Amino acid sequence: METIYRVPLWRTNDAATMKQAVADAIITESPEPELHVFPAAPEKNTGIAVIICPGGGYGILALGAEGHLCAAHLASLGITGMVLQYRLPKGNKNVPGEDMHSAMTYARTHACDWGFFANMLGVIGFSAGGHLAALASTAFTETPVNTRPDFSILFYPVISMEKRKRGMTRINLLGRHASEQDIETYSCHTRVTQRTPPTLLLLCDDDPMVPSRHSILYYEALKQHNVQASMHIFPEGGHAWGFGQKNAAGLAFRYGKEVRSLVTDWIQNTMKITNFQQDQAMTSERLLR
Numbered sequence: 001m002e003t004i005y006r007v008p009l010w011r012t013n014d015a016a017t018m019k020q021a022v023a024d025a026i027i028t029e030s031p032e033p034e035l036h037v038f039p040a041a042p043e044k045n046t047g048i049a050v051i052i053c054p055g056g057g058y059g060i061l062a063l064g065a066e067g068h069l070c071a072a073h074l075a076s077l078g079i080t081g082m083v084l085q086y087r088l089p090k091g092n093k094n095v096p097g098e099d100m101h102s103a104m105t106y107a108r109t110h111a112c113d114w115g116f117f118a119n120m121l122g123v124i125g126f127s128a129g130g131h132l133a134a135l136a137s138t139a140f141t142e143t144p145v146n147t148r149p150d151f152s153i154l155f156y157p158v159i160s161m162e163k164r165k166r167g168m169t170r171i172n173l174l175g176r177h178a179s180e181q182d183i184e185t186y187s188c189h190t191r192v193t194q195r196t197p198p199t200l201l202l203l204c205d206d207d208p209m210v211p212s213r214h215s216i217l218y219y220e221a222l223k224q225h226n227v228q229a230s231m232h233i234f235p236e237g238g239h240a241w242g243f244g245q246k247n248a249a250g251l252a253f254r255y256g257k258e259v260r261s262l263v264t265d266w267i268q269n270t271m272k273i274t275n276f277q278q279d280q281a282m283t284s285e286r287l288l289r
Contacts, residue, residue: 002075004068005037009102012110025064026056027085033099035106036083038071039114044078048271049116050153051103052083055127055240058096058172061085065244066126066155073243077264080116082107086132089173093182096173100136104147120271122151122197124263126242127210128169130157131188134218137199138191149197151270153263156203156239159214161186192221198228200266202259204237209248228270232262 006018010032018036040046054066061067063085071081086099104121111118125133133152140148158169161183174182184190199222201215212233222229234255240248243260247253 002038002041002072005039007035007037007106009033009035009099009106012106025062025068027054027061027063030061030085030087033087033102034085035103036068036071036085037114038068038075038081038083040075040078040080040116042115044076045080045115046078046120046268046271047115047117048078048120048122048267049080049082049107049111049114050074050122050124050267051100051107051149052081053086053100053123053125053129053132054083055125055129055155055242057169058089058128059168061088062126062240062242065242066129066240069243070124073260074264079264079267080114082114091175093173093175093186096132097135097139100132101141101147104136104140104149105145108145108147120150122153122267123149124153124155125157126155127240128158128173130154131159131169131173131186133157134159134188135186135191137196138188138193148195151197151267152199153266154199154201154215154218155242156207156210157188157201157214157218158210159188159218189217189221192218192225192227194225194227196222196225196227198270199230200263200270201229201231202234202262203232204234204239204241206236207239209239230266234258 004018007015054061054063056062067083071083074081084103087095089095108118123133137152161170203215219231237253238247241253
């Protein structure tokens with residue numbers, strides 16, 4: 001079994017090894033934020049890393065299929081996986097975003113310690129974790145530490161906070177009587193700019209919990225701002241399949257192999273394109289001097 005490290009983000013000097021969570025691990029209480037780090041296999045290390053945000057409607061954390069299984073798979077391919085066990089809001093809408101900011105800051109400032117490049121750090125999010133990853137991609141700081149992800153992968157993400165019959169993610173984050181201002185502020189498609197990172201969206205057409213229009217709204221906003229984006233809508237599969245073999249209804253998810261291939265290929269190709277563009281920009285700047 002690969003070595004996993006538990007890093008309490010409020011007490012980073014207390015980092016220690018830990019056991020891998022089982023595939024169906026569910027966290028109902030998270031008193032302080034943690035990063036669970038799966039270092040890339042040394043012989044395959046690409047220098048790329050991702051912070052992974054499990055879903056659970058901001059009421060629980062699906063730490064297994066939407067966290068550890070994803071990180072373990074990426075680590076085996078040379079991509080460092082860092083699972084964020086963020087605090088659940090419980091009436092404080094700022095808590096998940098604060099933990100995401102802390103995770104990005106820690107990861108960037110400790111990139112050399114974990115064997116990846118600070119400018120090759122992305123985010124992956126599932127469902128409500130997809131909302132948190134999209135929030136990180138549209139509301140970031142650039143000083144003193146750059147917390148902008150270099151890429152973003154969103155699995156069946158909650159994007160809009162619009163009031164609808166279900167809406168438990170919105171209720172758990174903003175409360176039952178959210179103000180129109182909060183609904184606007186936390187609807188990630190309204191926050192997209194040209195600085196939003198390249199994004200891959202993965203979802204199913206028959207998702208009964210998060211309609212495909214959430215991803216479509218985000219995709220359209222990305223393209224309106226000329227952000228590199230790709231979206232794959234599978235014909236069936238429901239919700240909450242993550243990197244496991246079954247979805248929330250307990251039914252087998254048939255596209256797992258395709259998802260894994262899409263994710264790894266897209267990350268590697270996106271980072272190659274981004275680094276090439278950065279090299280070209282630096283060359284042009286030198287020529288202008």
